Amino acid sequence: MSIKSFRRIIKNIVLVSIILSLVAPFQAYAYQVNGNNVTEEIITQGVVLHSINLNTNEGPLNVYVLEADLSNPYVKIDTIIGSDGTLNKNQSVLDMAKRTGAVAAINGDFFQMAESGRTIGLAYQGGQLVESPALRNDMYGFGITEDKLPLLEIFNFTGQVVTEAGKSFPLAGINKPGYLLMNGLSSDVDALNMYTTLWGTTSRGKISGLTGVKVAVVRNGVVQQVLTDQPGVTIPQDGFVLQGHGLAAQFITDNMPVGTKVAASYSVAPHGDKLLAAVGGQALLVEDGHLPAYFTQNISGKVARTAVGVSSDGKTLYLVAVERKAAADGTIISRGMSQEELAEFLISIGVWRAVNLDGGGSTTMAARSLGDFEASLINQPQGSSLRSVADAIGVFSTAPQGSLHGMALSGPSLALAGTQASFSAKGYDQYYNPVSIKPADIKWSATPSGDFTGNVLIPKQGGTVTVTAKLDNVQSSVNVQVVGPESLLSLAVTPSAITVKPGEKVPLSAKVNTIYGDTFDLKFQDVTWTISGSIGKIADGSFTATDQVAEGEIKATFQGLSTSIPVTVKPSWVELQALPEQESSAGLDSWIHVTFPASSVSAPATIRLAYAAETTGLPANCINLGAITVSPAPGEKADLMAPWWLSWDYQPGTITGRPAILMWDDSTKKWEEQPARLDDQGEVKTISARVWGFGQLVLVDDHRRLPSFKDTGKHWAEAAINDLAARGVANGFPDGTFLPGQAVTRAQFVKLLSSALQWPAVEKLPAFKDSIPDWASSAVAAAVANGVVSGYPDGTFRPDASITRSEMAVMIDRALALQETDENLKYKDTGSIPDFARTAVAKATSAGLLQGEGGLFRPKDGATRAETAVVVSRVLKLWVEK
Incomplete structure (x- = not known):
């Protein structure tokens, strides 16, 4: 068939499918073809590859058809077996083609993937029987005789083994793996099989599920060894191995002792004596240009498929691969075909008779492009990689080496004026087989305009440019469309x-x-x-x-x-000089600002503000809106005497939960919330935090569920308790209670102050005579370092003693450095306030942090957890508003 005729047939696929739907006993095309594209490539003289890309209502469908002219004297069809010409080890079709020098190849028979990897049907290679047909009447095969007569038939096998005494037993097969007969029984039951070196180096050995299996090793027609239920034995180069079970095993025992002469004979029909190549297959897909009455076997689904077919005159061989492939994201690259669709497609392109070969992940086509010395992969495999298969149908060229006849040019079909476009050329002879050429010997030119430097074209203007490669008296050209400045x-x-x-x-x-x-x-x-x-x-x-x-x-x-x-x-950071005697500030872009107040550092220090490269381990449901680091510049040291300010602007709507600034604490290995205030006036909102330390900070949109306790519902201090709990300052108990009426100890109050104001950890712990609990030790140490507590004259801290309201006032005053006040204390029990606490109580009262009740301050009374939560909440508010 000519290329022009093939293209005309493909263009009529839609019409053919409509006609078939009216007359075929099977369901016609399950897809509608909306368009097609067909390209043809000469592989060698007499062999053409047609690449058919159909646009269907179910996605793209790609089919590749190798068309071989069997009347061409230089076209040879032969089977390629395994990786070394035997059934011992499988190989991919591409590697088979490269190893044997085939100009094209397609996978062949179905094979046992789990057991031995051997084929199920027949195989002939170079006129030699490699494997006999299966003893079934539903598996067709493909064969071609020495005079190129193609056969697509059910092949039959008969054989027998005869001893020198004239005893004989039927031979079930040659180099057969186990398979099921038509009656559903194993082919090994009561069967005698022969294994030659084309099977591999050793025989089958033990057969799963069967016992009493006998093996006779025959060399030069004489039995050398008889074994029972043994692993595989070496197959002699000048002989074979007979393996039998049941009746066949008994025949070996009774008639084939060591030293017995035996002979084997067999025949394959049809034309077994003339077969050059053959592979097994499955169902007959096309019969006399029509669908058969039924498929002897049918593998369902839209999958990758392989088929071999012939024309009505027997002079054209078709090797067909249907592609099934999806991209990683599920996008269909090629939808595949059902067995019925494949049969109808074959009929539509003019196939007269066809057989189904192994498909799915096995479907592979390889072919040598014009001018190439090796075959390359044509279809995309259905799996993630090329599958190793047992055999393939190979297409070979027997033409003699010719002289340079033409060149196949490669390069862009569309180019841009003023840019470089590279071209290459590969030579081929009069038989379309490759010829080695030297790229440096090729002369390139472009008309009507364009400059070549070596093989690189720089087109000058828009329009069609003809690129020509010339070597000696041979030249080839391609047209390139050039896009110009216009x-x-x-x-x-x-x-x-x-x-x-x-x-x-x-x-x-x-x-x-x-x-x-x-x-x-x-x-x-x-x-x-x-x-x-x-x-x-x-x-x-x-x-x-x-x-x-x-x-x-x-x-x-x-x-x-x-x-x-x-x-x-600009640098990815900004730096500021923090000075003891004056305020210093810097900004990162326009929304992050850092201020170091006067006296916040003990000595001048360079502070670096930068975006953080990575932030991990944030609390669940805290959305990261940006991260920064604020630290002394490399080589610098800064001792903080007071906290510094971080202000972070954000757009309204950016935060839908609770805004918060978190800082990583190396001592606790946790993100700690920094005391902060919100300014939500105007178009831009700002959160400002007082930070007492250096490191990584992050602005978060906090969507964590607000804490609540079993025993604080409708409590007068509920709002303050929940606020502190949300910030991580106050905690409840494991049973879900807060115990608002429980008294607070000195250690607990210091811990609350430390958590609220985020005092930095200190290395040196205070030397009190009494023991500080582990959970409070770092907080007490920080309080001592910041001059908030000093302990009692006897050198104790008394962590478990209830804190008095007077002691609370003193600690708060020292922590916040409260402003002096001229107001006199007006409590009825002012005289009961200890001298060491009078000034602090006055300041705390003036600041609204501590209040009496009924005109009494109750300086020596303790404080409950609820009262303490309210006080600490007021302290925190004042702290961030100073």
């Missing part, structure tokens, strides 16, 4: 804006869009790059920033189009 729409550069650190390198890329919707990626050298401002330099496809802070732009120009890239060179 068809360009826009130039785009990536990145479109650059903000980098000093000295940083950024790769640059560019592309142009055409008025036709095409996009061309430009090479770096195709574009003219210019720089304004002292921002750095451009070389080797990248921009390298200057070592200084700078601003400017990069301008890219191509074929009259231009675009500019704004460039900002």
Whole structure:
């Protein structure tokens, strides 16, 4: 069939499918063809590859058809067996084709994947029987005789083994693995099988589920050894191994002692004596140009499939591979076919008789492109990799080596004026077989315009350009469509804006869009790059920033189009000088600000503010809205005498939960919430935190469920208790209670103050005579370091003693450095206030932190957990508003 005729048939697939749906006993195409594209490629003289891409209502469908002219004297069809010409080890079809020099190949018979990897049907290679047919009447095979007569039939096998005494037993098969007979029984039961070196190096050995299996090793026609239920034995080069079970095993025992002469004979029909090549298959798909009355076997589903067919005159062989493939995201690359659809497709392209071969993950087609010396993969395998199979149908060229006749050119069919387009050429002879040529000897030219440097074309203007390669007296040409400046729409550069650190390198890329919707990626050298401002330099496809802070732009120009890239060179951090005697501040972009008040550091220090590269381990349901680090610059040391301020701006609507600033605490290995206030006036909202330490901080949108306790519902202190619990300052008990009426100890109050104000951890623990509980030790140490507590004159701290309201006032005053007040205490029990606490009580009262009740302050009374929560909540509010 000519290429033109084949293309005409493919274009009529839709019409054919409609006709078939009216007359075929099977369901016709389950898909509707909306369009098709067919390409043809000569593989060698007499062999053409048709790549058929159908656009169906169920997605793309790709089918590949190798068409071989059997009347061509240089076309040879032969079977390729395994990885070494035997059934011992399987190999991929691609590697089989490369190993044997086949110009094309397609996978063959069904095979046992789990047991031995051997084929189930027959196999002939080079006129030699490799494996006999299965003793079934529902498995068709493909064969071709020495005079190129193709056969698609059910092949039969008969054979027998005869001893020198004239005793004989039927031979069930040669080099057969186990399989099921038509009656459902194992082919090994009561059967005698022969194994030659084409099976492999050793015989089958033990057969699963069967006992009493006898093996006779025959060499030069004489029995050398008889074994029972033994592993596989070495198969002699000059002999064979007979293996029998049941009646066959008894025959070996009774008639074949060591030293007995035996002979074997067999025949395969039809034309077994003339077969050059053969592979087994499955159902007959097409019979006399029509669907058969029924399929002897049917593998359901839309999968990858393989078939072999012939034309009505027996002169054209068709090897067909249907592709089934999906991308990683599930997108269909090719939908595959059902067995019925494959049969109808074969009829539509003119196949007269066809047999189904192994499909699914086995479906593989390889072919040698024009000018190539080796075959390459044609279809995409259904699985993730190429499957090793037992045999393949190989297509070979027997033509003699010819002289250079033509060149196959490769290169872009669409090019852009002013850019480089590379071309290559591969030589072939008059038989379309490869000829080695030297690329340097090829002369390239372009008409009507275009400059070649070696094999690289730079077209000058838009339009059709003919590229010609010439070597000696042989030349070949291809047409290239060139897009000129008049068809360009826009130039785009990536990145479109650059903000980098000093000295940083950024790769640059560019592309142009055409008025036709095409996009061309430009090479770096195709574009003219210019720089304004002292921002750095451009070389080797990248921009390298200057070592200084700078601003400017990069301008890219191509074929009259231009675009500019704004460039900002600045460090990824900012630094400020924190001074003891004055306030210092700095900002990171326009939404993060840091302020170190006067006296916050003991000595001048350089503080670096930078975005954090990575943040992990945030509490669940806390959404990260940005992370920074605030630390002394490398090589610097800073001793904090007071906390510093962090202000973080954010847009309304950005945070839908509770805004919070968290800081990583290396001592607790946790994120700790920093005391903060909100300013939600105006268009931009701000959260400001007082931070007493250095490290990584993150702004979060806190969607954690607000804590609640069993015993605080409708309690007068409920709001304060829940607020402290949400911040992680106060905790309840394991049974879900808060116990608001329980008295608070000195250690507990110090722990609450430390958690609320986030005092930094200190290394040196205070030397009190009494023991401080582990859970309070770091808080007490921080309180001592910050001058909040000092203990009693006798050197004790008394952590478990109930704290008095007077002691609370003193600790709060020292922690907050409350303002002096001229107001006199007006409590009825003022005289009962200890001298050490009078000033602190006055300050705390004036600040609204501590209040009496009924005109009494009750200086020596203790405080409940509820009262303490309210006080600490007031302390926290005042702390962040100072």
